Amino acid sequence: MKRFLVILLAAVLIFGTAACGGNGNADSGSETGGDDQITIGYACKNLNDTFQTYLVDSAKEYAEANNINLDVSDAQNDVVRQQDQVNTFISQGVDALIVLPIDTSAASPMTQAAKDAGIPLVYMNTNPYPDGNFPEGTYYVGSIEKQAGEMQAEYIGQLLNGEGNACILQGQLVHEGAVQRSEGVVDKLKELYPNVKVLAQQPGDWQKDMGMTITENWITAYGDIDAIFANNDEMALGAVNALQEAGMTDTLVIGIDGTTGALQAIKEGTLAGSVFQDAEGQAKGAMEIAEKAAKGETVDDQIKWVPFILITPDTVDSFINQ
Amino acid sequence: MTSESNNVVKKSGNPMQSGTAKALLQKYGIILVLLFLIIVITLVQPKFLSPTNLFNVMTQSSIYGIMALGMTLVITSKGIDLSVGSMLAFSGVIMASFAQASTAASLYYPGISDLPAIVPVLVALAVGMLLGAINGGLIAFTGIPAFIATLGMYTIARGAALIYTGGKPVSNFTEGVLFFGSKIGVIPIPVIVYVIMITITWVLLGYTSFGKNVYAIGGNIKAAEISGVNVKKNLVFIYSFCGLCAAVAAIVFAGRVGSVHPGAAVGYELTAIAATTIGGTSHYGGIGTIWGAVIGALVLGVLRNGMTLIGIDAYWQQIVEGCIIIVAVIFDMRKNAKKK
Numbered sequence: 330m331k332r333f334l335v336i337l338l339a340a341v342l343i344f345g346t347a348a349c350g351g352n353g354n355a356d357s358g359s360e361t362g363g364d365d366q367i368t369i370g371y372a373c374k375n376l377n378d379t380f381q382t383y384l385v386d387s388a389k390e391y392a393e394a395n396n397i398n399l400d401v402s403d404a405q406n407d408v409v410r411q412q413d414q415v416n417t418f419i420s421q422g423v424d425a426l427i428v429l430p431i432d433t434s435a436a437s438p439m440t441q442a443a444k445d446a447g448i449p450l451v452y453m454n455t456n457p458y459p460d461g462n463f464p465e466g467t468y469y470v471g472s473i474e475k476q477a478g479e480m481q482a483e484y485i486g487q488l489l490n491g492e493g494n495a496c497i498l499q500g501q502l503v504h505e506g507a508v509q510r511s512e513g514v515v516d517k518l519k520e521l522y523p524n525v526k527v528l529a530q531q532p533g534d535w536q537k538d539m540g541m542t543i544t545e546n547w548i549t550a551y552g553d554i555d556a557i558f559a560n561n562d563e564m565a566l567g568a569v570n571a572l573q574e575a576g577m578t579d580t581l582v583i584g585i586d587g588t589t590g591a592l593q594a595i596k597e598g599t600l601a602g603s604v605f606q607d608a609e610g611q612a613k614g615a616m617e618i619a620e621k622a623a624k625g626e627t628v629d630d631q632i633k634w635v636p637f638i639l640i641t642p643d644t645v646d647s648f649i650n651q
Numbered sequence: 652m653t654s655e656s657n658n659v660v661k662k663s664g665n666p667m668q669s670g671t672a673k674a675l676l677q678k679y680g681i682i683l684v685l686l687f688l689i690i691v692i693t694l695v696q697p698k699f700l701s702p703t704n705l706f707n708v709m710t711q712s713s714i715y716g717i718m719a720l721g722m723t724l725v726i727t728s729k730g731i732d733l734s735v736g737s738m739l740a741f742s743g744v745i746m747a748s749f750a751q752a753s754t755a756a757s758l759y760y761p762g763i764s765d766l767p768a769i770v771p772v773l774v775a776l777a778v779g780m781l782l783g784a785i786n787g788g789l790i791a792f793t794g795i796p797a798f799i800a801t802l803g804m805y806t807i808a809r810g811a812a813l814i815y816t817g818g819k820p821v822s823n824f825t826e827g828v829l830f831f832g833s834k835i836g837v838i839p840i841p842v843i844v845y846v847i848m849i850t851i852t853w854v855l856l857g858y859t860s861f862g863k864n865v866y867a868i869g870g871n872i873k874a875a876e877i878s879g880v881n882v883k884k885n886l887v888f889i890y891s892f893c894g895l896c897a898a899v900a901a902i903v904f905a906g907r908v909g910s911v912h913p914g915a916a917v918g919y920e921l922t923a924i925a926a927t928t929i930g931g932t933s934h935y936g937g938i939g940t941i942w943g944a945v946i947g948a949l950v951l952g953v954l955r956n957g958m959t960l961i962g963i964d965a966y967w968q969q970i971v972e973g974c975i976i977i978v979a980v981i982f983d984m985r986k987n988a989k990k991k
Contacts, residue, residue, distance in 0.1 A: 375914075376813055376818050377809075377813070377818075377912075377913065377914025377917065378914065379818065379819055379820060379912070379914075381818070382817065382818030382819060385818075499965075502965070502966075529959075529962060530965075531959060531965050532965050536912070536914075536915065537820075537908050537910060537912065537915075538714075538904065538907070538908045538915065538916075541907070541908060542711050542955075543959060545707050545711070546704075546707070546956050546959040546960055547959070549698050549699075549701065549703065549704040549707065549956075549960060550696065550698060550959065550960045550962070563820070563912065566909075566910075567908065570907075570908065570909055588820075589819075590820065590822055590910065
């Protein structure tokens, strides 16, 4: 009896929290909505990631403005959990799906399940079909990750007059975005500024504290670093902290995302720049396509590219006001 | 004599008869591992031994090092705490919301003036202790395994941190809070905080009746109960102290990083457990030392710092770290088996 109680308690605790985590911020699916109100299932990657919360916030705004019922699930970076959540959405009978795939190579079961149920599926932010061959009934809204790294390299390479030593702070290497952003930096430097040497690349897992720790160690190892390319703003700000403590204020640091903290740092001059990933453009673009497809209207293009935009001290004000 | 030193005596047997070298190797094996790492890294990259870098290693180790102190008490009592990383994040974001400068762009409590640093610090400590007490209470009064209770807290505290902040980092701290990440002369404040916490925990475990109870509960919980130890009360204290350590780590984190993200410190619980384990604290309970936890944290700190200095590939860094943990435990189990 006691053992049964223990198991029951444990189960309640775990499933209780899982349910909270899954639906934490979302409006829970009200099945009572009017007949004409459409429901969109939104399968998020991981809400621990600031940029992901920007995407969800924009999608929610769009849903409210257009009287759409939006169900959000959070897979906490677990591929299997995401597949289960998508299948749950399908059995709930949502009218359209938006999925931010965690593992780009594991998308086909979700594509198949949606196709079998006749539900349109919009992939967002992370491209599961890099060759561009999207199956019928699936769509894609996102940005070309490599472009962000290329923009960083072009801008910083120019500021360095094509000479110097650089390091790259990478995101988690299991994310294709991290790999492509870093590749973009390396390839563009080779092409345009071959005298900018990449001394080291190390993953800081998107986290500010790790960006700081790794940069401290780089300062010890290499002493003279002219530029640090970070795959996101949080790590870039961590690098700025470490450089300031070491009195190396001449080192140029650039991030990606355009978060509030980064914009402020660019304005103060501690961060050289960032690359704006248009959260609103991606989320609203995906919601628009999902809405159209759910209503049976024709969608013109299967793929919608949302461009990255470079943020410099000259242009930062226009982003702060957004 | 303290239980701590009793254990050490038992472990080393009679050094005069069984060979002094062997006994020393058993007792100080982990220090030899640390020295070996330091020598190898220095040979490849002499900059490792520069004073700045040594302080860097200690600062970088301080956050999970402080968590490992509380973890040592927990594991010595034959428990485990999987929630320390989440507790760091939750007490950290709550603290951060009280530490924001009144001029900051995003204020959690509009109209609030700059609070003296003592307020956010006390808030963090209170939140950490409260969460820890809930862990301890669940384990003591419902009888559920520590693994399950703290696994629940692991997700609950993380979820609470996300709800409180809406998933966004909290930054723009007052000078008073940033002090915890700064330096006095050449000595970083995180290192000073770490040393203070080491001293407190060392006294607590080695020189108080509470410390004796921790060993007694870990060694044999039934025997401890029969001999009059209030097991339930002590369990609540043990996990509260572990929560307190997570909160102290959160204060250092906030000062050092300058912002707290609700997704911060994911996986730090495992680093803290690894540091404790490398330091010789036995998961079978009843054996554990504070100096071991410190050396364990330094081994990981030296390893991570040194591998970056040498330029070892990031993938290999993880494999090396995993191997060190396993080897340390194999060594430790053999040592403890011989004791019996």
